[in-house]
Amino acid sequence: MDAAEDGAERGERIAKWLARAGVASRRDAEKIIAEGRVKLSGKLVTQPATFVQPDDVVMVDGKPVNEPERTRLFRFHKPAGLVTTHRDPEGRPTVFEKLPEGLPRLISVGRLDLNSEGLLLLTNDGALARRLELPSNAWVRRYRVRVFGHVDPAVLAELKNGVTIQGVRYGGIDAGLDSRKGDNAWLTLSLHEGKNREVRRVMAYLGLEVSRLLRIAYGPFQLGQLERGTVDEVNPKVLRDQLGLAAPVRKR
Template sequence: MTETGPQGERIAKWLARAGVASRRDAEKLIGEGRVKLNNTVVTHPATFVAAGDLVVVNGTLVDAPERTRLWRYHKPTGLVTTHKDPQGRPTVFEKLPPGLPRVVSVGRLDLNSEGLLLLTNDGALARRLELPANGWIRRYRVRVFGTVDPAGLAALAQGVTIDGVRYGAVEAGLDSRKGDNSWLSVGLREGRNREVRRVMAHLGLQVTRLIRVAYGPFQLGNLPRGTVDEVPTKVLREQLPAA
């Protein structure tokens, strides 16, 4: 069964494109009975939405998906990349400039990390851009405290296992050193949770600053901290991998 066709579009994909949640999280919402289609609770993800249908999530009417859009955001430190934080910490989405539609992030940056965070109104796109199969490299500038061993950095290109977790190849090189503080350039394709910090700790290095400067073809450049810049549609079409 296809996801689009005469019947319409699968509801989980529709919700993802509408920016409500990722497709996987949309399926969870459906399983919890929190989604209605034309005033009827949706009970199965193989439900289709057609033009003119009314979709309600948690009692709120969801607007039909807009065209797919993507933004670059310069995330400051001190914000968590989540829509709601159980600990009450400020979130990226609370601090975004006014006027944006509902967006989701492409991957995350942790509380103490900064730099480029991609945002989109299309949850399905976000999921696709996060997949390692895209081959997109996430690039970082990393300040570390400790003694840097260039050979140890080079060995990361073969991947490394830490506490039973296997991390893929990591590109890492020394840019500059001043006393016990050094700046490194780091590139990786998987982007697992806190991967850079864990790999550096494995080498006996403490990360004191972590800045993401690129995500695939998209660059942080000179985007001011805390600001958002939309990627032109033409550029988006040129750079997106095939669906």
């Protein structure tokens, strides 16, 4: 018996299965397992190396989890004023509360902070979310940013060499001045890492106050003309072409 046959007989690791089912990323699925919140066919799961067979029933927090469906990816035009989380301890409105009904359980690819707007990718596949977040993808995140303060194009150009702020190293950023009116200006920034609050911190380092931050692209996926607060599913063929995913197997 070869390794592929052995893997098929054992099934799929439960953490990966939960990620594909959109419950959480694989890493968070492992935390959920460690917290004793997962059962497999009535038995408590204690190890992420547990395997799921086709006829098994998986439950999280006492509720059955549907089998993973095909991988799906959505573009969402996030408005300002929403937090990118399923639950907020401060009671602020969340992205997932504002999504239309009828969608599968979704998780976000990365985050946009409370006051940021624009393109947020959502998927039902936690493993895909983790893959799209990896810095090794080198996918460009592109933003339009309105700032208040004096903008020096020469200083903006220096950002391509990266910058260290309070001990944190930020990689190269392509920054350009689009327009200026008085002390207000619009910039376009392109970066690869997308660290937490990176744009705001780099702008503050330059003495610029961000008054609006809009993400317009994440890798090959564009905000385009998507209206604020609306969701649009990425065509499955585009998803396969861009990410190299296998086409779904047709059942006979």
